[in-house]
Amino acid sequence: MSVDLMQNEADRLERMSGMLKRRGVILPAFEIHGGAKGLYDFGPVGGRLRNRVNQTWINHWLALGNIVELSCPTVTPYAVLEASGHVGEFSDFMTVCTKCEEASRADTLLEPSHPNPDALSKAELQTLLIQINPECPNCGEQAWSEVTAQNLMFNTTIGAGSSGRPGFLRPETAQGMFTSFPALLRHNRDRLPFGAIQVGKGYRNEISPRQGMIRLREFNMAELEYFINPYDPANHDFSPWSSTPFRLVADGKEEQKMTIQDAIENNTVRHDTVGYFMAQTYDFLVKVGIDPERLRFRQHESDEMAHYATDCWDAEIHGSYGWIECVGIAHRGCYDLEAHEKATGKTLRARREFSEPKIVEIDGWTMNGATAGPAFRALAGAVKKAVELLPAEATFPLMCQLESGEEIEVLPEHVKRLQRTETITGEWYIPHVVEPAFGIDRIIWHILDHAYDDESKDDDAYTVLRLSKHVAPVDYCVFPLFEKDGMGELARSLHRSLCGKAGVVSVYDSSGSIGRRYARADEIGVPHCLTVDHQSLEDQTVTIRDRDTGEQQRVGIADLV
RNA sequence: GCGGAUAUGGUGAAGUGGUAUCAUAGGAGGUUUCCAACCUUUUGUCGUGGGUUCAACUCCCGCUAUCCGCACCA
Structure with missing residues (x-):
């Protein structure tokens, strides 16, 4: 890109940030x-825009027919996030160079000297840091402070005084859905697949939060946990x-265009199922106004993929900050449920x-x-x-070796022959999970970025936000041509009728x-x-103007309300 | 977290050691009216705390926030 561009x-x-602030779309919090x-x-x-994006997202997934919506607490006990791996994963062990005061991650410093320093404990890192004493990447000095844990989750205490338990504000919505799995399974009457969503x-x-809304400390997210039986074929309809050609950047390769069916x-x-959700994600993003030309899917390379994932694709949207990850679609295997089970x-x-059914012949001995x-008591x-x-062919008395290595004599009266046929009709398994996780703020940013158009209308700057009708914060503006001769009254009554309709937002403007x-x-x-206008007073019609074409038509007030 | 730059009406910008200018937007009143028209009027303790000074929006320091690098993160 040239410097001019x-x-x-x-x-x-x-200009766009200025407009967003001036018109009350997005603004810095607590500014006063x-x-x-x-x-x-x-x-x-x-606020309205965000709500409509959320609602469109919810409706999009509920349309699959086997999805339920949950709402779980944001305050989460320590144990939950310890089980999920967040306490470990979201902790960085930091050390500070005592000369230049540059903070570094201890595991990054030790990377050249250890195959997997990420897996080390704080104490191990401390020992290794003293042993190896790496150079500071900033100033080259070899003098490090004590290793300290820095957790990227917000700490809090649940409960007061001595009865308070440690907790965190959740770093994602997913864990509540995993811990609710028994209720979800019961609700779905033990049949998979099904999904749970939460915004x-x-x-x-x-x-270091940066780049406007791209990295926030408190963010809006929307996640679907889709529980599947790994033994069942998925049978998704890709027709x-x-x-639709998808732009795909597969594991370390150049971008290719292909249909999702071909890609699978x-x-x-x-x-x-990952492919199916990529296609559903594409539909959702286009529906809320993302330009399909500036949307691609990028596969995580094997080394950046979370340790539990078997495949992971990000939907990336191109905007003012380049390509930004806005959705992650990960096959998480059985990792999460297994972790909470353990x-x-x-x-x-x-x-x-x-x-x-599997027929199992049992033929052997029992005690x-x-x-x-009475004979063996504790043993x-x-x-x-x-x-x-x-x-089955063992004979008694017999010197029998116990697990502990001890030998003990077992007499015939101590045992019974066991002979039966068992029919095993099925088994219990840990469902696998495919998780599309959406960063709503990042998506909203790109909706605005793609919709913002201020270079139209002759040569003068004129701003139009070409939002999809699914997410536009206001549905109608009602204007009286003059505020006299009864036009004001008629316009106000039309405005109020529109506001009274479910889900419709109207704004009245006469100045x-x-x-x-x-x-x-x-x-x-x-x-x-x-x-x-004047004609409205005679025939109860108004002009309706289309934002994008500027064209007007007359419609009856009765047809609108 | 480190380095650099920045902070003036709602928005975008000038400017000065003696409480401030322009554009644009908003409110009120009026003229006019189907694509940012006009007139009158109004809207600011110049990010924040401290210092220097008779006097600080202006100079100095701290803090906070924003933007750009680095680092970190997804």
Whole structure:
């Protein structure tokens, strides 16, 4: 890109940020107190926009038919996030150069000298740091402070005083959905696949939030956890996208264009549910106004993929900050449910029936509790275990070796022959999870970026926000041509009727020339303006103006309300 | 977290050691009116705390925030 173009782009970004602030779309939070880094307000226009994006997202996934919506707490006990791996993953062990005071990650410093320093504990890192004493990447000195843990999650205490338990503000919404798995399974009457969605706030105490809304300390996210049976074929219908070329950047390769079906068949996308959600994500993003020409999917390279994931694709959107990851679609395998199972001892499994029952012949020995119990007392349990391992042809008395290595004599009266046929019709398994996770703030930023147009209308600057009608914060502006002869009254009553309709937002505006009012409406992307004029008083019709074409038609008031 | 730059009406900008200018937007009143028209009027303790000074928006220091590098993060 030439220097001129970059300057144009920067100027446009500045004009756009100014407009977003002036019109109450996005503005720095707590500004009268000096502001707070990484925190933003959605203003009177933006709040509505955010809500419509969220609602469109919810509706998009509910349309799949097997999705339920949850709302889990943002305050989360320590144990939950410890089980999920966040306490470990979101902690960085930092050390500071005592000469130049540059902070570095201890594991990064030790990377040249250790195969996997990421996996080391704080104490191990400390020992190794002293042993190796690497050079400071900033000043070259070899003098490090003590290693300290820096956690990217917000700490808090749940409860007061001595009964308070440590907790965090959640760094993602997913864990609440995993810990609710038993309720979800019951709700879905034990049948997979099904999904749970949640939109809400997440918190990460980023060291350095940057680039406007791209990295925030409190952010809006929307996640779907889709639970599948890994033994079942998915049978997704890809026909709606049979002629849609997706821009795909596969693991370290150049960008290619292909249909999602082809990508799955040639194993570029390794799992068909991941591919299906990529296609659904594409539809959603286009619906809310993302330019499909500036949307691509990039596969995580094997070394950047989270350790549990088997395939992961990011939807990246191109805007003023370049290509930005806005959605992550990860196949998480059974990692999360298994982790919570291990930590709690609770079963987080679904049942699958075998296509053919397995017949198992049991022929062997077991302990006769009535005689062996008193004989072996404390050892009885170990004896039972050992006896059940013996083959059917064993004869007693027998010197039997216990697990502990101890030998003990087992007499015939201590044992019973066990012979039966068992039919096993199925098994309990840990469902796999495919998770599309959406960064709503980043998506909203790009919706605005793609919709913002201030270079139209002759040579004069004129701003139009070409928002999709699904997300436009205001549906109608109602204008009286004059505020006299009863036009004002008629316009107000039309405005109130529109506001009374479910889900419709109307704004009444009577100040300034009609052109100025159209301009104000265009700037925040109102799709339609309704103008009450002299003719309206006679025949109860108004003009309806289209934002993007400027064309007007007459419609009856009765048809609008 | 480190380095550099910046902070003036709602927005975008001038400017000066003696409480401030322009454009644009907003409110009120009026003329006019279907694509940012006109007139009158109004809207600011110049980011914040401290210092220097008779006097600080202006000079100096701290803080906070914003932007750009580096680092960090997804």
